[in-house]
Structures are given as structure tokens and as C-alpha cells.
Amino acid sequence: MNVTALQKSHPTEDCLKISQVLARIGDKWSLLIVTRLGEGPLRFGQLLRSIDDISQRMLTRTLRGLERDGLVCRTVIAALPPHVEYELTDLGRSLQTPVTVLSNWAVENVSAIDLARARYDAGSGESEG
Numbered sequence: 001m002n003v004t005a006l007q008k009s010h011p012t013e014d015c016l017k018i019s020q021v022l023a024r025i026g027d028k029w030s031l032l033i034v035t036r037l038g039e040g041p042l043r044f045g046q047l048l049r050s051i052d053d054i055s056q057r058m059l060t061r062t063l064r065g066l067e068r069d070g071l072v073c074r075t076v077i078a079a080l081p082p083h084v085e086y087e088l089t090d091l092g093r094s095l096q097t098p099v100t101v102l103s104n105w106a107v108e109n110v111s112a113i114d115l116a117r118a119r120y121d122a123g124s125g126e127s128e129g
Contacts, residue, residue, distance in 0.1 A: 024069055029054055029062040031099055034088065037072065038096045041087035071095060 024030055032051050036042060042050070048059055063086060066072040071092035075085045088096070 021069075024065060025071075025095060025099075027062075029058060030066060031103070033059075033062055033066060034071065034092060034095055034099050035103065037086060037088045037092065038099075041075075041085045043083055043085055047086065066092070 025034070029051070032054070033047065036047060036050050044059070044063075047063075048054065048056060051059070054062075063072060063074070067074050070089055073087050073089050073092075075087070077083050077085055
């Protein structure tokens with residue numbers, strides 16, 4: 001959808017659609033999966049082992065959501081035994097740059113954020129103005 005199309009539609013509908021997209025790409029598991037698949041196609045088990053603390057159920061749910069949104073492609077490989085491989089689509093690959101920038105920003109600023117949280121927590125927890 002281009003800017004003109006967004007301007008013609010109802011603002012509440014726009015916000016809802018944008019919120020849904022940001023919720024999908026902004027959740028922790030989706031970001032990690034996009035990052036891992038950015039390195040190349042992976043089988044389910046490889047993805048599962050490469051992401052700490054994700055359950056099999058959560059990986060399945062997140063992959064299905066990413067596939068539904070057109071970010072990930074699922075391919076069944078006819079081998080013995082058959083297996084499934086996941087890879088980013090062109091749309092998913094277009095998400096890699098902003099994800100990388102966001103990840104780099106987080107790495108560069110985590111210490112400053114920790115310090116700010118400590119200062120905030122040491123105070124009254126209330127800010128003025």
C-alpha cells in the first residue's frame with residue numbers, strides 16, 4: 001500500500017493494519033527467526049537449536065505467522081526422510097536491513113539503557129514533566 005492509498009483509507013484502519021504488521025515483525029521470536037534465516041535456508045531442527053529458549057510450539061506458531069504474512073517460505077524436501085526447509089522471501093529479505101539496524105542500535109545502547117533504568121529505579125520512580 002502506498003502513501004496515497006493510506007491517506008484515502010480510514011485512519012483507524014491504517015493504525016490497526018500498521019499495528020498488526022509491527023506486532024508481527026517486532027516480537028522477539030520473529031526478529032530472531034528473520035535474523036537466522038537471513039544467513040540462509042534452515043530446517044526446523046536447525047532453527048530450533050539456533051534460538052535459545054524458544055519452544056518447539058512457539059517456533060511453529062511464529063513460523064506459521066511469518067509464512068502467512070509472506071515473510072517466510074516453507075518448502076517440503078522430498079528426501080528420505082522428507083524434511084521441511086524455511087527461508088526468507090523477497091519481502092522477508094527486505095526486512096533484514098531494518099532488523100540489523102535495530103539490533104545494532106540495541107547492542108550499542110544497552111549499557112546506557114541499563115544505566116538509565118538503574119538511575120530511575122534508585123529514584124522515586126516518578127518523573128516530572
